[in-house]
Amino acid sequence: MEKLIFEKSKAGKRAAIFDVKGHRADEFLSADLMRQEVAKLPEVSEPEIVRHFVRLSQKNFCVDTNFYPLGSCTMKYNPKINDFVTRDERLATIHPYQPIETAQVIMQMLYDLEQYLCSVTGMKRFTLQPAAGAHGELAGMMMVKAYFENKGDKKRKKVIVPDGSHGTNPASAAEYGFEVVQIPSNERGIVNLQALKEAVNEETACIMLTNPNTLGVFEEDIQEIASIMHKAGALLYYDGANMNALLGLVRPSDMGFDIVHLNLHKTFSVPHGGGGPGAGPVGVSERLVEYLPVPLLKSIGDQIVFDWNVKHSIGRLKSFYGQAAALIRAWVYIRCLGRSGLKQVSEDAIINANYLKKKLEKYYLPATKGYCMHEFVLDLAKEAKDRNIHAIDLGKRLLDFGFHAPTVHFPLIIREAVMIEPTESESKETLDEFVEAMIAIAEEINNNPEIVRTAPHTMTVKRCDDVLAARKPDLNYFAEKQAKPSESITAS
Amino acid sequence: MNHSFLPLTDEDRKEMLGTIGVREFDQLVGNIPKNLRQFDLKIPESLTELDLIQEIESRLKTSHSRKHVSFLGAGAYDHFIPSIVPFLAFRSEFYTSYTPYQAEASQGVLQTIYEYQSLICELTGMDVSNASHYDGATATAEGVMAAINHTGRNKALFARSVHPDYRDVTKTYLRGRDHEVEEVSCDGEGKVDRGDFAAKLTQEVAVVVVQTPNFFGLLENISDIAQVAHANGSLLMVVANPLSLGVCKAPGEWGADLSAGEGQPLGLPQFFGGPYLGYLTVKKPLMRKIPGRLCGITKDTEGVRSFVLTLQAREQHIRREKASSNICTNQALCALMATIYMTSLGKVGIQEVGVANMAKSNQLRKELSSVKGVEIITKGPIFNEFLVRIKSRDSFVKKMEENGYFAGVPVDRWYPEETEGLLICATEKRTDEEIKQFVSSVKAVLK
Numbered sequence: 001m002e003k004l005i006f007e008k009s010k011a012g013k014r015a016a017i018f019d020v021k022g023h024r025a026d027e028f029l030s031a032d033l034m035r036q037e038v039a040k041l042p043e044v045s046e047p048e049i050v051r052h053f054v055r056l057s058q059k060n061f062c063v064d065t066n067f068y069p070l071g072s073c074t075m076k077y078n079p080k081i082n083d084f085v086t087r088d089e090r091l092a093t094i095h096p097y098q099p100i101e102t103a104q105v106i107m108q109m110l111y112d113l114e115q116y117l118c119s120v121t122g123m124k125r126f127t128l129q130p131a132a133g134a135h136g137e138l139a140g141m142m143m144v145k146a147y148f149e150n151k152g153d154k155k156r157k158k159v160i161v162p163d164g165s166h167g168t169n170p171a172s173a174a175e176y177g178f179e180v181v182q183i184p185s186n187e188r189g190i191v192n193l194q195a196l197k198e199a200v201n202e203e204t205a206c207i208m209l210t211n212p213n214t215l216g217v218f219e220e221d222i223q224e225i226a227s228i229m230h231k232a233g234a235l236l237y238y239d240g241a242n243m244n245a246l247l248g249l250v251r252p253s254d255m256g257f258d259i260v261h262l263n264l265h266k267t268f269s270v271p272h273g274g275g276g277p278g279a280g281p282v283g284v285s286e287r288l289v290e291y292l293p294v295p296l297l298k299s300i301g302d303q304i305v306f307d308w309n310v311k312h313s314i315g316r317l318k319s320f321y322g323q324a325a326a327l328i329r330a331w332v333y334i335r336c337l338g339r340s341g342l343k344q345v346s347e348d349a350i351i352n353a354n355y356l357k358k359k360l361e362k363y364y365l366p367a368t369k370g371y372c373m374h375e376f377v378l379d380l381a382k383e384a385k386d387r388n389i390h391a392i393d394l395g396k397r398l399l400d401f402g403f404h405a406p407t408v409h410f411p412l413i414i415r416e417a418v419m420i421e422p423t424e425s426e427s428k429e430t431l432d433e434f435v436e437a438m439i440a441i442a443e444e445i446n447n448n449p450e451i452v453r454t455a456p457h458t459m460t461v462k463r464c465d466d467v468l469a470a471r472k473p474d475l476n477y478f479a480e481k482q483a484k485p486s487e488s489i490t491a492s
Numbered sequence: 493m494n495h496s497f498l499p500l501t502d503e504d505r506k507e508m509l510g511t512i513g514v515r516e517f518d519q520l521v522g523n524i525p526k527n528l529r530q531f532d533l534k535i536p537e538s539l540t541e542l543d544l545i546q547e548i549e550s551r552l553k554t555s556h557s558r559k560h561v562s563f564l565g566a567g568a569y570d571h572f573i574p575s576i577v578p579f580l581a582f583r584s585e586f587y588t589s590y591t592p593y594q595a596e597a598s599q600g601v602l603q604t605i606y607e608y609q610s611l612i613c614e615l616t617g618m619d620v621s622n623a624s625h626y627d628g629a630t631a632t633a634e635g636v637m638a639a640i641n642h643t644g645r646n647k648a649l650f651a652r653s654v655h656p657d658y659r660d661v662t663k664t665y666l667r668g669r670d671h672e673v674e675e676v677s678c679d680g681e682g683k684v685d686r687g688d689f690a691a692k693l694t695q696e697v698a699v700v701v702v703q704t705p706n707f708f709g710l711l712e713n714i715s716d717i718a719q720v721a722h723a724n725g726s727l728l729m730v731v732a733n734p735l736s737l738g739v740c741k742a743p744g745e746w747g748a749d750l751s752a753g754e755g756q757p758l759g760l761p762q763f764f765g766g767p768y769l770g771y772l773t774v775k776k777p778l779m780r781k782i783p784g785r786l787c788g789i790t791k792d793t794e795g796v797r798s799f800v801l802t803l804q805a806r807e808q809h810i811r812r813e814k815a816s817s818n819i820c821t822n823q824a825l826c827a828l829m830a831t832i833y834m835t836s837l838g839k840v841g842i843q844e845v846g847v848a849n850m851a852k853s854n855q856l857r858k859e860l861s862s863v864k865g866v867e868i869i870t871k872g873p874i875f876n877e878f879l880v881r882i883k884s885r886d887s888f889v890k891k892m893e894e895n896g897y898f899a900g901v902p903v904d905r906w907y908p909e910e911t912e913g914l915l916i917c918a919t920e921k922r923t924d925e926e927i928k929q930f931v932s933s934v935k936a937v938l939k
Contacts, residue, residue, distance in 0.1 A: 016574045016836040018844040025739040028850040043838045057585035060600035064584035095564045096765030097901045105555040119534040131626035132821040171808035171818035176668035180813040248533045273825030274601040275591035277767030315664035319629035319657035320765025338538030355508040427499035459596040462792040469790035469802040477610035
C-alpha cells in the first residue's frame with residue numbers, strides 16, 4: 001500500500017519555490033478578500049514527489065506494458081511521435097487569443113484534420129470542438145433538436161437506441177431533453193427491423209447507432225434502416241466508437257448517417273491518459289452544416305480563420321476551440337499512416353479479432369455466429385450457471401496472466417458478456433499468448449473455479465469492495481474536517 | 493504492407509486468415525453491401541517519422557519567425573510549469589492506460605484521482621470533487637444543471653463578468669430543456685450590479701453564478717451576494733481561478749454550494765486552448781448530483797486500503813438515460829498534471845505563487861496607469877489581469893505585435909460596448925525586465 005501524498009507531508013519540506021521578492025498578500029488584498037484558513041496542500045520534497053508518482057505509476061496496467069483487449073475502447077498503440085510533436089514549446093505556448101495569423105501552424109493542421117475526417121467518413125463538414133465522444137453525442141442531439149425546431153416540426157421528441165447501444169447514447173439524448181425509446185436486437189444481434197418499424201413514427205427525431213455494433217457485428221441492413229428513418233422524416237446518428245473497423249472500408253455517409261462523432265482517442269491513437277483527455281469531433285451531412293457549433297474553420301487566401309457565421313448554429317460547446325493538442329496528435333497519426341496505412345489498420349484489427357474468435361470458440365461460447373468485425377463478445381452464461389464464474393471473474397483472472405481484462409458485462413443484452421477488442425497494434429505472438437491464458441483459465445473454471453472467483457492474486461491489491469465504497473463514500477482526504485453544509489442546503 | 497505501427501507481417505496475415513478459414517480478407521467482410529465499398533480515401537500517402545518531423549519543422553519556420561512576449565490571459569495563462577509535472581505525467585503507465593474500471597490493475601491512476609479530488613476540494617474549500625471535467629466552461633454548465641436538478645427550479649442567474657465562453661456554453665447546454673440563463677450587468681468597475689442582481693433574483697433562480705477573479709480580473713467581495721442568494725433559496729456557484737486560492741478567499745469560504753472553473757493554471761500548457769481541466773466541486777448535500785467519475789477509498793478482500801470508481805449509479809454506463817450526465821471520458825491526465833503541480837507547490841508554494849502573480853500584475857497596472865493614453869478600468873484588487881481602454885486600440889495592438897508583444901485580449905467581441913477595451917495580463921513568469929520594456933514600448937506606441 002502506497003501512503004497518500006498527504007500522509008507523506010512534513011512541515012518545512014518544499015519542491016516548487018517562487019521568489020516573492022519580499023511581497024506579501026496583504027499588500028494586494030484587503031482582509032475580506034483573503035483566504036481565511038490555509039489550504040493544507042502537502043509539504044513534500046521533490047525527490048519524494050517523484051518517487052511517489054513513479055511508484056503509483058507502477059501499480060497500473062497500460063497499453064505500453066500490457067495487452068489491453070478492452071472492447072469498445074480501442075486500446076491501440078499511441079505513437080510517441082504524436083507527443084514529440086505536441087510537446088514542442090513552439091506549439092505548446094500558443095495562446096488561444098493570440099492574433100490568428102500567428103497561430104497558423106495549428107490552424108492549418110486543424111483545417112487539414114477536418115478534411116481528413118471528412119474523407120474517412122464522407123461527411124460534408126466537421127466541428128473539432130467536442131472534447132470527447134459523449135460531448136460529441138451531446139452536440140449531435142443539440143443539432144437534431146435545432147434542425148427540427150427550425151423546420152417547425154415540434155413533435156419530434158423521441159430518440160431510438162438499440163438495446164445493445166453504449167450507455168452514453170441514451171444518456172446524451174436524455175441530457176438534452178429527448179425521450180429515449182429502446183428497441184430489441186434480433187437473434188443475430190443486429191437491429192430488429194420489425195421492431196424498428198413499429199417504433200418509428202412522426203415523433204421520432206433520430207436513431208443512434210454504432211456500426212459495427214457492440215457485439216462486433218456489421219449492421220448489414222443499415223441501408224434499409226436509413227431508408228426507414230429518412231422516409232419517416234427522422235435522422236441517423238452514428239456513434240463512431242467502433243470506427244476502427246471501417247477506415248477505408250465503409251463510410252458512415254454512404255450508410256445514410258446524417259451525424260457522426262469520432263473518438264480520436266480510440267480510432268486515431270490519442271492516448272487515453274487514464275480517462276481522457278480525448279476528442280470527439282462531429283461531422284454532418286449537407287443539410288445539417290448550418291447547425292454546427294461555432295466557430296468553424298474557414299480558408300481565406302493562405303490563412304485559416306474562424307468562421308462565426310453559422311446560420312442556425314447550436315452555439316458554443318466548449319471554451320476556446322477544442323482539445324487542440326489531442327487534435328494535433330490525430331493529425332500526426334493520420335499523416336504517418338497515410339491512406340494505405342489507415343486501411344491496413346482496419347484490416348489488421350478485423351483479422352486480429354477473427355483470429356482470436358476462431359482460436360477461442362473451442363473453449364468459450366461466442367455471442368454471435370460467423371465472422372466478426374474488429375471485436376467480438378463471448379457469453380459466459382454457461383460458466384455462470386454451472387460453475388458460478390461470472391464475466392468479471394474471468395476478467396480479473398486475466399490480470400494475473402498479465403493481460404488487461406476485456407470489457408465485461410457489456411453490452412447489457414448479453415448478461416455474461418466478455419467483449420474482446422485486440423486492435424491492430426497486437427502481434428500474432430501476443431494474441432497466441434492471450435489464447436493460451438484464456439485456455440488455461442477455461443481449465444481452471446472446470447477444475448479450480450475458486451482461483452478464478454477470487455482473482456486477481458498477483459496485483460498490488462486483492463479484489464476491491466465496490467459495495468463498501470458506495471455505502472460509505474470517502475472521496476476526499478480532508479472531508480471530515482470540512483463538512484460544514486452551507487445555509488441554503490440545510491434549509492432545503 | 494509493413495508500417496511501423498503495425499506488427500502483423502504479410503506472412504502473419506496469410507497464416508491467420510488460414511486459421512480463420514478464409515483465403516483473403518474480403519471474405520471476412522462479405523456481409524457488407526458491395527455498394528458501400530466504392531470510394532477513395534482522399535488522404536496523403538504515409539510519411540516516415542523523419543519526413544513528418546521535417547514537414548512540421550518547415551511549417552513552424554514559416555509561421556514562427558519570432559517569439560512574442562505574451563500579456564494574454566482571459567481564461568488561459570502563461571504560468572511556470574515545474575519540470576516534474578510533464579516528466580511524471582507522461583509516464584506510459586499513466587499516459588496509455590484507460591479509465592480505471594479494473595480497480596486492481598489501476599491503483600496508481602485511482603490513487604492520483606483520489607489525491608486530485610482531495611487537493612481541489614481543499615483548495616476550493618468544498619467537500620466533494622469529481623474526477624475532472626472537460627474545461628471550465630463545461631464544468632460550469634454541468635454544475636448549473638446539477639443545481640437545477642437539486643432545486644427543481646429552472647433558471648441560472650449569471651453575472652455578466654463570468655467568462656463569456658462559460659456563459660455561452662451553459663446557454664448551449666440548457667437550451668434543450670427549457671431552462672434559461674439570465675445575466676446580471678456589471679457596474680463601471682466590473683463589479684456585479686447589486687440593483688440588477690436583486691431585481692433578477694426571482695423564485696425561479698436555481699443558482700447564482702459569479703466569478704472571482706472575474707473576467708475583468710477583479711477580485712470582488714461577494715458575501716452579500718451569497719447571503720441574498722441563499723435567503724432566496726438559490727444555490728451559489730463561485731467560478732474561481734484555483735491558482736489564486738492559496739491567498740484569495742476560497743469558494744467554500746464565500747459560502748458557495750458549488751464551485752467550477754478552469755484548472756489550466758495548475759501546470760497545463762496553453763496549447764491553443766486545450767486540452768485543459770474543468771474542475772467541479774460541491775458541498776456534501778450535492779454529492780449524488782455531481783456528474784462524472786468519482787474515486788473513493790475502500791478495502792480489498794484482505795482489508796487493505798484500496799481505491800475504486802464509486803457511486804456509479806449516477807453514471808451513464810449503469811443508468812443509461814437516467815444518468816446524472818452523459819460524461820464518460822474526462823480529463824484524467826490533465827487532473828494528474830494538476831495533482832503533481834499542486835503537490836509540488838505545497839502549502840507554502842501555493843501562497844507564494846499567488847503573491848508572485850499579484851505582485852507582477854499590480855506592478856504592470858501601476859506602471860501603465862501613469863502612461864498617457866491608457867485608461868485603467870479595473871481599479872480594484874486583481875490577481876492576474878485588468879481591463880484598460882486605449883484609443884485606436886486595434887492599431888495599438890498591431891504595433892505592439894510588431895514590437896514583439898502580444899499586448900492583451902480585445903474584449904469587444906464579447907462586450908460590444910467596450911470598443912477600446914483591452915484585457916492585459918501578467919503572470920509570475922513575466923520578468924521585471926519584460927514588464928519594464930513592455931511599458932516603454934506602450935509609451936512609444938502611444939506617443
